[in-house]
Amino acid sequence: MNGSQDHDTEISSANKEKLTREEVQKLVQGLFFKLTSIEVIEADVELTEQGLDSISVTEFISQLESSLKIDIDSDLIFEYPLPDQFIDEIHSFIQKAG
Secondary structure, eight states: OOSOOOOOOSOOOSSGGGOOHHHHHHHHHHHHHHHHOOOOOOTTSOGGGTTOOHHHHHHHHHHHHHHHTSOOOTTHHHHSOSHHHHHHHHHHHHHHHO
């Protein structure tokens, strides 16, 4: 998850079910940066330990839902707390919903 980010929070694909895992990761990283100003998400540290508090978790999920046009249970971030786990689950959810 390290490296420079362009912080793009827009979905480039018209068909969300065709989004790659990398596109979902880019979206998550962009939204995370927008809310925390943290550019690099550490893969082995829970998202909530990297700057997301209870208020920003709600905003993070809301913005993710808006960007992806899906409903996401806010508990998902606690059920899949590590960045890669969370991204994998969101990507899987999108594929199933499509």
